[in-house]
Amino acid sequence: MQLRFISLICLLLMCVSCTERVIFTHEKVTPEYAEIVSKNDVHAFADTLITPYIYTKVISLRMLPVKEKKQKFVEMLLPSVLLAQHNLNQKIKRVKHIENWLTQYPNYIESDSIFLFQLFEQYKCSEISELKKRLKPHPASIVLGQAALESGWGSSRFFQEGNNVFGIWSYNKGENRIKALVGRDSTHIYVRKYSSIEESVNDYYQTIARVRAYKEFRLERSNTNDPGKLVPLLHRYSEIGEAYTKKLNSLIKNNQLTQYDNYTIDDKYLQEETIELAQLNKFPLNNLY
16 A cells, blocks of 8 residues: 555656646737827837837827928827737747647647637638738838828828727727718718727738738738738729729838838837746646647
């Protein structure tokens, strides 16, 4: 009896000694929150390293001189674009981590399974390869260009009253939204109202990722970051089709927006964070996952 007890203790000690933590490390951003009451509240860029400001309240830029209006608009919007891109890239990193795990082990870790299937539901797909295409962010120049077109460089009512940069419509009575002054064919039109510029940018990226009309764009985006190749594939974003993409392409070039594709979040606002996903027991015990 004593010998069996000792054997059991030895077995337990062996299990403990063979336990390996399964971890995942990602970069977390610590943003700064701010409201814009006057143009002087917009934080200018000192260089290509950007402080990640999230603006929760903005003003119309309509009355500013054109050059100043455009610069203020970019300074208001770019930090949120870079934040959205960073967060999407961190999700891709986690998805790739799961993908690598599945090449070595037959089953999901529970926390990975929850994370992955939430993304499947959110992005309306069911394959990891497709999910990575939908998560990949496109260059800031395209986002800034579309935002400028849709909001009139920060002059629209929807921009000022609802942080809605891209004029994205609302079809849900239960969400925060703003009624447009003009309807269509006797039908009222509503646009979404956001809590911040960042929320608007996140919704824009998700719209591009989910809607079938942008399938060709997503496919090309998985192979290139060249705005010249990507912009023509956004012809379904507007009712005017090809005329819209030509206008967008000209706006990006004439305002040299591709320079912002090389801007990044300042490293001092990034913090490495490690999370434990599971504890893998190397000792051959079954059903741990």
